[in-house]
Amino acid sequence: MADDAPTPPSGDGRPAAAQVALVVTPVAGPGPLAATCAMAKVAVDVVPSTVGAIAVCRDLTGGAPREAAIAISRLLKGVPVVLLERSGGHVSASRWLDGEQGEDLAAGLVLSGAPEVLEDLLLGTTTPAEVDGAVSSVGLSRFRALRMLAASARANRR
Template sequence: MSASDGTRPEGTEPDEPSEPAEAAGAAAAPHELDGIVVPDDLSSLLDGPQETPSVALVVTQVAAPEPLAAACAIAHVEIDAVPTPVGAVAVLRDPAAADAGAAAISQLLRQTPVVLLTRREGQIAAARWVGGARDDELPAGLVLADAPPVLEDLLLGSEQASAVPGVVTSVGMSRWQAMRALARGRKR
């Protein structure tokens, strides 16, 4: 084979890259506009690390806040239990531990589902938990559609759990106090 017929001898490199190779390299590289790099694939912008929730609430079907706070004290979950017309709501003291708190509370309540509501960067997310495991995602708008106003106020941060009348905290509750509160809850 000769170089005159367009082929090159084996083991040699071309002097200049061909146009298709240059075009392929340009398509894979990010574009730069006035010092700002714009990647060709924008999916990496959406897959970044999730921000820690600023608020985390667990909506339960427990009728009163005292038994919920007592159960959480026994399980070492720091919450403020807020009464609502639909059941007590556990406001997690550490929103970063939202999943662990929801898992513990749903494990305590066995087969009764609970709903974890979190707020991150102004976005509200809802997930159902059953028996200590995340069940499925729920549309937050539907969850909040018929919710009592106090739930929305807590979630948006316009009201603090400690300011709600009837709130009971699990923080500082001894095991003995928790057992007594659970016994009182059963008598009702």
């Protein structure tokens, strides 16, 4: 299923566009991550999981998944995130911290302890809309995003 082979090139020698791109974060809930992404204008659908919120990239063209990983890792200062991309039957994984790409990871090891929802999203057998508790950053106004973040901060203080 997953391997560490580089993304196969398209007909013109460039890497093929990802079919699915996920940014796995340790953020406890999808709401705060979606609100943060909305503030940064990163178009994602965020789903909850047992390992943290998973941002499913909406834009898969060109370097958009990398740009999403950069933005999300900058927003979550000091907290590593993992970008998983599936393209042409291959899965790649890379670690990101503070907007900088770290080491490439063995995708098989990343997926070995992954929750079922992550695998289902990566394989395309589930869409974010089918996951209970999913929240989209698309269409969230700045005001609504700020209210969601404030509510999350209040809940965490209790």
